[in-house]
Amino acid sequence: MSSAVLSHPRAPQETATLTLSYAQAAALALSEAMEADRNVIAMGEDLGRGGVFGQYRSADGQALVERFGPDRIIDTPISESTIMGAGVGMALAGLRPVVELRVADFALCAIDELVNQAAKNRFMFGGQGRVPLVARLPIGIWTASAAQHSQSFEAWFAHIPGLIVVAPATPADNYGLLHAALASGDPVVFMEHKELWSLQGPVTPGPQQHVPLGKARCVRAGSDITLVSWSKQVHAVTQAAESLATLGVSAEVIDLRTIWPWDQQAVLASAERTGRMLVVHEAIQAAGFGGEIAATVAEHTSARVARLGAPRIPVGYAQSLENESRIGADKVVAAALALLKR
Template sequence: MSTATDSGQRTRTLTYAQAGALALQHSMQARPEIVALGEDLGRGGVFGQYRASDGRCLVELFGPQRIIDTPISEATIMGAGVGMALAGLHPVVEMRVADFALCAIDELVNQAAKNRFMFGGQGRVPLVARLPIGIWTASAAQHSQSLEAWFAHVPGLVVVAPATAQDNYSLLQAALASGDPVVYMEHKELWGMTGEVDSSASVALGPCRVAFDDSPSGHDLTLVSWSRQVHICVEAARSLAAQGVRVQVLDLRTLWPWDREAVLASSQASGRLLVVHEAVQAAGFGAEIAATVAEHTRARVARLGAPRIPVGYAPTLEAQSRISADQVVQAAQALLAR
């Protein structure tokens, strides 16, 4: 469905998956050096992220030389992508889920991330690795991990985690315009979420997005999150607002580089920061944000993440790893009481 905006620009109501496919389609049409490779791409991808909004698979638009189906070998797929990038192409390397990318960790962390630095910039690896993160309902411990902190820790990698259909379009285009290797982490349970997507809107890698702010007069609390958990934080912020608590929710969007200035400014102004993520709390990226704010402001800080347990298959066990809006509200109330 298409609609016209007030400015005359056209927007589309797309799913998160369709927005990513459209961004790749537009980029591939503009730049012949962009190719995509991975398992199941010919049938549109496991989640439909290589299927256009009109239902056609991208391989029908670009052919099997640019939308490349591969054998089931993540190390081979990533290694081929690194080689393609060094040879002048700009590959999109599909890992299906971030959990599977661990089979390609050497190629990504030791080769893609370090080549530019080890060889004095003579070679660069402009590669986008799509590593879907997060809990995937009833998929258990090996298909439900949020490993963004691992990759944010590695020098040389850019790490992106879009939360909306619009950002999945704009940030994927920005990732494809980057000359560095980008770990692009879409959430497994956001693929079907719909939203208005303006294909003329551009976003730089780095700046965060204000996801909720209903108080122009100031805030009592800053909430920082990314990916699917942003929506949970917005739900919690609405509940807190009904209790008279003024909350600003910042969607980080990129974990490296992350928007230190915006987070520090909001935390300094509100005096309290709560970082929320779906990943395990122990050594999660929230610790980096909380420590930075504690070092540079007088704000009181707290973190909320999953317990350090594998995600269970049974619904009751899986629920133990999920961070709910009620838990965010409770953590916020505890922080406000300090």
């Protein structure tokens, strides 16, 4: 690593609102952070060509390596444990690495470095070491990609003390939450959905759109039922809320945004007010994070609760099999109406 990595930070400049894709929004946040702090670097496979999803390519099409050079946008061998191990070492040495693992499924090859090293270092050594690392782990069903490229593991990482877990649903939140993750000082599992990369939306560069970790977003106000979700499922849930409105049901939609820490105050207040709460996620329902939310709401409010997730099956390659694992708006509407009848 060149000595230039250690120069003084420079604050990002505010600009007008832009229309960016989910991928471009993340690339913008990363490039701003790299401009502001020379200790921020990125490493992983295919970063030199802009990333496998274009998430390391700016809105004008330029790969970030052309702007920051190969010492800071680092192409690595195909070895997830090596990539993560190097990132942990860099973080302990004072850098702020973004570790790209292509898809969350492949992160299992780096699980020891992330779960036993990055997550626990601060606690095992009395705070003498910090691991300000962001692990980008794209999650979710990726059309026709089958069982080993379509999984959602947010509940696994939420279970690990020392890890922050983030799952943005919009370009604006991908921009704002990535800034927050890079500034957190602790290891962050940053889970972007594989089928959101092309989603377009408004992004206003600058600190005013940085999103605090652990703060949910109320997407739609309602009074009859609370619908809680995150990542791509927020869009299915919002569509379901619109369908429910035609049936005379007022549904409040909450985008959790951060899985850990999650915004208990916002969810509990909404559930207490509406009296019913349905949590929806693309991940398999059994042992999913929706169970944690449902249990917390049941323990602290009088609301009736339910959860909706995928069946406990591998995601199939055939479209008909893949659809069995998808949770669309129709399934959300049916689950919400069933809960309203209880």
